[in-house]
Structure formats: C-alpha cells, structure tokens
Amino acid sequence: MTELARKICLLGDFAVGKTSLVSRFVRNTFSEKYLTTVGVKVDSRALTLADGRALKLVVWDLAGKSELDSMNRSYIRGASGLMLVADGTREASLRAALYLWMQTQKQLPGVPVVMLVNKLDLVDRWEVSAADLERLQQSLPTFRTSAMSGEGVAEAFALIGERVAGVAP
Amino acid sequence: MSRPDAVSSSLSAYLVERARPLVASFDRDGLILAVDGEGAHYGLGADAEAALAGLADELLTGLPRTEPQFWPLIEFGQRAISAWWVPDDGGGHLVLADTHDGGRELRERQQAANELALAGVEKSRTIRELKKARAELEARTKALDEAQRFQRRLVDTLSHDLRTPLTSIMGYAGLLEPYLKDSTPLKRALGAIQRNAMYLKSLAENLLEMAGDAHGELVLSPRQFDLAALAVEIEDMIRPMTEGKGLALTIAAQSGVDRLPCFDDIKLRQILVNLLSNAVRYTRQGRISAELQYDGQRLSMVVADTGIGIAPEYQQRVFEPLNRGAQQGKDGAGLGLWIVRQLVQRMGGEISLQSVPGVGTRIAVSLPEAPAESPLERAAIAEEAPPVHLANRRVLVVDDDPDICQLLLWSLRETGYEPEALPDADEAVEHVRSDAPGMVIVDVELGTRSGLALTQELRLAGYKGTIVVFSGAVDTRIRQSAHRAGADAFLPKPLDLKRMLEWLRSQLPQGS
Ligand SMILES: Nc1nc2c(ncn2[C@@H]2O[C@H](COP(=O)(O)OP(=O)(O)OP(=O)(O)O)[C@@H](O)[C@H]2O)c(=O)[nH]1
Ligand SMILES: [Mg+2]
Numbered sequence: 001m002t003e004l005a006r007k008i009c010l011l012g013d014f015a016v017g018k019t020s021l022v023s024r025f026v027r028n029t030f031s032e033k034y035l036t037t038v039g040v041k042v043d044s045r046a047l048t049l050a051d052g053r054a055l056k057l058v059v060w061d062l063a064g065k066s067e068l069d070s071m072n073r074s075y076i077r078g079a080s081g082l083m084l085v086a087d088g089t090r091e092a093s094l095r096a097a098l099y100l101w102m103q104t105q106k107q108l109p110g111v112p113v114v115m116l117v118n119k120l121d122l123v124d125r126w127e128v129s130a131a132d133l134e135r136l137q138q139s140l141p142t143f144r145t146s147a148m149s150g151e152g153v154a155e156a157f158a159l160i161g162e163r164v165a166g167v168a169p
Numbered sequence: 170m171s172r173p174d175a176v177s178s179s180l181s182a183y184l185v186e187r188a189r190p191l192v193a194s195f196d197r198d199g200l201i202l203a204v205d206g207e208g209a210h211y212g213l214g215a216d217a218e219a220a221l222a223g224l225a226d227e228l229l230t231g232l233p234r235t236e237p238q239f240w241p242l243i244e245f246g247q248r249a250i251s252a253w254w255v256p257d258d259g260g261g262h263l264v265l266a267d268t269h270d271g272g273r274e275l276r277e278r279q280q281a282a283n284e285l286a287l288a289g290v291e292k293s294r295t296i297r298e299l300k301k302a303r304a305e306l307e308a309r310t311k312a313l314d315e316a317q318r319f320q321r322r323l324v325d326t327l328s329h330d331l332r333t334p335l336t337s338i339m340g341y342a343g344l345l346e347p348y349l350k351d352s353t354p355l356k357r358a359l360g361a362i363q364r365n366a367m368y369l370k371s372l373a374e375n376l377l378e379m380a381g382d383a384h385g386e387l388v389l390s391p392r393q394f395d396l397a398a399l400a401v402e403i404e405d406m407i408r409p410m411t412e413g414k415g416l417a418l419t420i421a422a423q424s425g426v427d428r429l430p431c432f433d434d435i436k437l438r439q440i441l442v443n444l445l446s447n448a449v450r451y452t453r454q455g456r457i458s459a460e461l462q463y464d465g466q467r468l469s470m471v472v473a474d475t476g477i478g479i480a481p482e483y484q485q486r487v488f489e490p491l492n493r494g495a496q497q498g499k500d501g502a503g504l505g506l507w508i509v510r511q512l513v514q515r516m517g518g519e520i521s522l523q524s525v526p527g528v529g530t531r532i533a534v535s536l537p538e539a540p541a542e543s544p545l546e547r548a549a550i551a552e553e554a555p556p557v558h559l560a561n562r563r564v565l566v567v568d569d570d571p572d573i574c575q576l577l578l579w580s581l582r583e584t585g586y587e588p589e590a591l592p593d594a595d596e597a598v599e600h601v602r603s604d605a606p607g608m609v610i611v612d613v614e615l616g617t618r619s620g621l622a623l624t625q626e627l628r629l630a631g632y633k634g635t636i637v638v639f640s641g642a643v644d645t646r647i648r649q650s651a652h653r654a655g656a657d658a659f660l661p662k663p664l665d666l667k668r669m670l671e672w673l674r675s676q677l678p679q680g681s
Binding site: 005006007014015034035036037038039040041042043044056058063064071074075077078079080090092 | 223224226227228229230231232239240241242243244249272275276279280283284286287290
C-alpha cells in the first residue's frame with residue numbers, strides 16, 4: 001500500500017454535530033434530524049494536499065461523550081490527529097471538548113489538534129463568546145463551522161489533513 | 170473445572186449462529202482472498218469484496234496489521250456490529266459479527282438519554298431567558314413608574330401651587346367688589362381679573378383631575394346634597410365672568426322628588442364649571458344658561474350658549490384632549506371638555522353635543538344616580554359644616570403665606586372677629602395654650618409641617634375650640650383625614666371668601 005492514509009478522531013459531547021460535520025465533509029449532505037451515533041462510525045475521503053500529494057483521511061466519528069470511556073480509548077489508538085467539536089450554543093460542550101482532549105494527552109501526546117465550534121448558523125443563540133474564541137485560538141487552531149451551511153468545514157478538515165500528513169502513522 | 174467438549178461445541182455452534190459472522194481473509198499485501206458468510210445480512214451486495222477491503226483499510230489505518238484488534242461497537246450501514254482483526258501469516262482476517270439486536274436497543278436508550286439532556290439544556294436556557302426578560306421588563310416598568318410618579322408630582326405641585334396665589338387674587342378681588350360702582354372701567358377691570366382667575370382655577374382643577382385620571386385614581390364619593398344650593402354656588406362662581414363680558418346668565422335647578430339627589434357633587438361642580446367657562450369663553454354676546462334637573466333616578470344638566478358654535482367636522486374632536494382646532498383662534502389648554510367627558514363616563518353617564526356655527530352650542534349631560542354613600546363618607550365633613558358655638562371672637566390664623574394671612578385678617582375683622590395670624594405651627598401651639606381663641610384656621614399645606622399634624626396636636630393638648638382647615642387638595646381622602654385629625658370644617662382652596670364670610674358670620678358667638 002503506497003497510498004498516504006491517516007486516521008483522525010472526532011471528539012466532543014453528544015449532539016454537537018460530529019456526524020453532521022463528517023456528512024458535510026464526505027458526502028456534502030446535512031440532516032436536521034438527530035440520530036445519535038452508537039460506538040463509532042468510520043468514513044473516509046481523499047484530500048489533495050498543498051504540495052500536490054493525495055491523502056486519504058480516515059475519519060472516526062466517535063459517539064459523543066463528555067468523558068473518554070474505555071471503548072473510546074481503544075478507538076483512538078492509531079489516530080494521527082484529533083478534531084475537537086463543540087456546539088457554540090452550549091458553552092458546556094466547549095468545556096467537555098477541552099476535557100476530552102486533556103484525557104487523550106497521555107495516549108496521544110502531541111498529535112495535531114483542531115477545534116471546531118459548530119452551529120455557526122445559530123450564532124445569535126451562541127453562549128460561546130468572542131473572548132472565549134480568542135482565548136481558544138491562542139492554544140489551538142480554532143474554526144467556527146456550520147455543518148448546516150458548510151461554512152468553515154472544508155477549511156477545518158483541510159488544516160487537520162495538512163497537519164497529520166506530516167506525522168508518522 | 171473445564172467444560173466438556175460436547176458442551177463447548179454446542180455452545181459455540183449456538184453463538185456462531187447468533188453472531189452470523191462474516192469473515193474476509195487478506196494476504197500480506199492486503200489483497201482479499203476469500204469472503205465467508207452472508208454479506209446480505211450486513212447490507213452488502215455484489216461489491217461486497219471491495220466494501221470489506223475498504224472497511225479493513227479504514228479500520229486498520231494507523232494500526233499494525235500484525236497485531237490483533239477488537240472493535241466492540243461500530244456503525245456499519247444501518248447496523249451496529251462488532252469487528253475483529255485476526256492476524257494470520259503476514260495477512261489476516263477481518264471478522265464482522267452481529268450485536269444481539271443490531272444495536273437497536275442501545276441506540277434507542279442512548280438517543281432517549283441524549284434527547285432528554287438536550288431538552289434539559291433547552292429548558293434551562295428558556296428559563297434563563299425568561300428570567301432575563303422579566304428582569305428587563307421589571308426595570309422598564311420601574312423606570313416608567315418613576316417617570317409617571319415624577320409627572321404626577323409635577324402636576325400635583327403645579328396645581329397646588331396655582332391654588333394659593335389664586336386664593337389671594339380671587340379673595341382680594343372679591344373684597345374690592347363692593348367698593349366699585351357698577352359700569353365703571355375699574356369694575357370692568359375687576360371683572361376681567363375675576364374671570365381670568367376663574368379660568369386659572371378651573372385649569373388647576375383640570376390638571377389635577379387629569380393627573381389623577383391617568384393613574385386610574387378617579388374615585389367617586391357620592392353623597393346627598395342640595396341641588397338648588399349647588400345652582401346658587403355655581404352661579405356665584407360664574408357670574409363675575411359673564412358680567413364682565415355683558416352676557417346674561419341663568420342657572421336653574423329643578424327636582425321632581427322630595428329626596429335629595431346623591432352624586433359626587435365635587436365632580437358635578439367640576440363638570441358644570443368646565444362647561445360654563447367654556448361657554449363663556451366662546452360667547453361674545455347673548456346668554457348662557459344651565460338647567461339642572463333631577464327626577465329621582467337621573468340628573469340631567471344642560472348648558473347652552475349663543476356663542477360662535479362648532480363646525481360639524483370638529484364636533485367629535487372637542488372632546489379630545491389638548492385639542493384647539495375645534496374652536497379656532499381661542500386660547501386655553503383644551504382640557505375642559507375632555508375632562509368633562511372623562512368624568513361623565515366614570516360616573517356612568519352620557520354626554521351629547523348640538524352646535525350650529527354662529528348660533529350657539531348646547532351640551533347635555535345625563536347621569537345615573539350613584540348608589541348610596543358609605544357611612545364613612547357621610548362622616549366626612551361637608552364644606553358647610555354644622556354651626557358651632559364659639560366661646561369667643563378671638564381667631565388664630567395659621568398660614569405661612571403672608572398674602573393669605575392678610576386677606577383672612579381683613580375679612581375676619583370686617584365680619585366682627587378679633588383675628589391674629591402666625592406663620593408657623595410651633596408658635597401656634599404656644600399661642601393657643603395662652604390665648605385660648607374661639608377658633609383656629611389652619612392651612613393644611615404649611616411650610617415645614619402639615620396643618621393636620623398641628624390640628625392633631627391642638628386636640629391632644631386639650632383644645633376644645635373650633636378648628637377650620639383649608640387645603641389645595643380637595644379629594645375625599647384629605648377631608649376624611651382632616652376630620653380624623655379633629656377639624657370641624659374643611660374648606661377647599663382657592664377659598665371662596667364670600668361663602669366663608671357668610672359661614673363665619675353665622676358662627677359668631679351669640680349675644681355679642
Ligand atoms: N443548525 C445546525 N444544526 C446542526 C449543525 N450541526 C449539527 N446540527 C444538528 O445537531 C443535531 C446533532 O447533530 P449530530 O451530527 O448528530 O451530532 P453528534 O455530535 O454526532 O451527536 P452524537 O452522535 O450523539 O454524539 C442534529 O439535529 C443536527 O441536525 C449545525 O451546524 N447547525
Ligand atoms: Mg454522531
């Protein structure tokens with residue numbers, strides 16, 4: 001197998017839009033209906049990197065939890081990068097995402113991470129403030145996204161793709 | 170203890186049957202060698218091999234193919250499955266197995282729990298928003314209340330402050346009247362002063378009424394009263410206005426029954442004064458008339474003039490507040506007819522207007538009789554207090570307005586009393602103790618203290634003489650408070666000097 005492939009995991013509280021972000025990224029679709037993910041859902045999409053190489057990004061969409069349980073611990077093995085997802089309309093989900101990240105540190109020290117604060121289309125109901133975002137931005141690349149409109153989604157996946165491409169699997 | 174072989178084999182046969190395993194075997198290059206099992210059960214069709222190769226690649230990305238792997242729960246198509254990677258001679262086998270009901274129960278439980286949690290988040294958000302909205306509303310209501318209270322205080326203060334100088338103007342003008350011969354320019358000048366003072370007075374009343382009405386405080390206090398006496402009183406009030414302009418004035422009262430009518434007579438007075446001053450204002454020549462008629466159930470009041478009249482298109486607007494277009498070119502705040510209509514409505518009555526430009530205007534008011542007064546209100550003292558017998562002719566006037574003091578001193582002396590005046594309450598208590606006057610006349614609105622507090626103090630100190638209080642506030646509440654404080658009579662401001670003197674004359678100690 002000569003193809004370049006990397007595994008990334010989506011981590012975040014339930015219903016923040018992890019599955020929706022993957023659907024938008026992989027199939028360019030969106031559904032209003034909430035169908036919770038059980039266990040994990042694995043998907044992939046090919047990306048062309050800035051240097052012209054092709055990358056197969058394998059996306060592990062983990063069931064939303066506010067803590068990393070043993071199953072999720074086993075699922076993140078082999079991941080080259082993490083995508084943290086929070087829901088801008090629920091401030092608690094931002095804290096959950098950061099907590100989950102902290103819990104992965106031992107197992108995946110120093111892997112590239114991006115933060116997605118999702119549901120940008122509902123920005124008038126956001127609890128996450130501009131000051132919160134600014135502070136986040138200082139510690140990790142942060143994107144404001146909407147799985148519904150697609151805003152910010154491609155950019156976020158492109159960045160994590162670039163970052164993980166330089167990491168040995 | 171180890172399981173017997175027969176048990177183990179039947180158990181594994183059972184488990185294999187339930188798990189419906191699908192096994193894809195790969196060589197060391199990752200190429201698929203064989204598939205064993207029902208692909209259709211996992212939603213796989215003709216391209217099953219490609220799909221399984223893809224899944225193996227995805228699951229093993231980042232992981233060494235030389236180590237065994239286990240994934241207990243994976244969403245695959247519509248199902249939740251378990252998967253293993255079993256390494257074998259450089260290659261390996263991808264094993265898929267069914268979870269007991271395709272994960273349906275687990276999914277439902279998780280879905281329900283998550284939705285419940287989301288609903289909780291939504292609920293607390295809504296509660297937070299409601300709380301915020303309520304706090305905002307309360308703040309806004311408070312600001313509005315404050316603004317209204319301020320406005321109310323402003324209007325109150327204004328109308329009270331108008332009353333005190335009006336007492337002086339109307340009082341002194343009244344005192345001058347007997348000294349001036351009819352039809353002299355001075356008499357006309359005096360008429361103009363009286364007329365305008367009267368306008369000011371009704372303006373002050375209307376302002377107070379409006380402020381009260383805007384706060385829904387218009388309280389009716391019906392009581393039995395003498396209709397004929399009301400007519401005379403109103404005539405006395407309006408006469409100087411009509412005489413000054415050379416208009417004829419007739420006010421007639423008629424009752425079809427023996428019983429006294431029961432209405433809020435203060436409001437009646439206000440209605441009549443407004444209608445009549447309006448009539449005087451818009452009539453250059455001819456006459457003004459008012460007819461009061463009581464039939465035992467309703468009181469009808471008809472005020473007619475031979476004035477400039479109101480054009481048909483303006484006839485509805487005259488009852489609107491601050492409207493001046495209706496009777497053009499005339500001054501006045503345009504509150505009078507509006508107040509009249511408010512009062513009539515509050516009293517459950519009707520008002521109608523007929524007018525012909527250049528000929529005159531006729532306004533008819535019909536009011537239903539109010540239910541009988543409460544005993545409490547009957548207890549409130551009337552303006553015409555019952556005669557009391559004074560012990561002596563000494564009178565103490567307590568008022569901080571020197572003009573009013575002067576006016577009262579003058580009139581009391583004219584009537585045969587021996588008056589003295591003091592500007593403040595403390596001195597007054599001392600004076601009453603040493604001098605024991607037959608009567609004390611107190612202004613409720615004293616500079617530093619309420620005249621009612623002084624009244625109370627005098628009574629507490631054992632003073633038995635007559636106490637008369639007068640005030641710019643004329644609602645029933647103040648009358649009742651005055652009564653409770655120990656006053657014998659209450660007089661409204663501006664003081665009607667003529668009536669007051671008549672009353673004082675009747676109070677003079679007998680045989681002196
Ligand atoms: N308005 C809006 N709704 C979104 C967006 N992203 C997701 N949703 C909705 O949010 C709900 C949850 O989305 P999912 O993608 O299922 O969330 P999840 O993080 O995968 O949830 P779990 O699988 O339970 O952890 C669904 O009703 C989506 O339609 C978004 O960007 N905007
Ligand atoms: Mg999901």
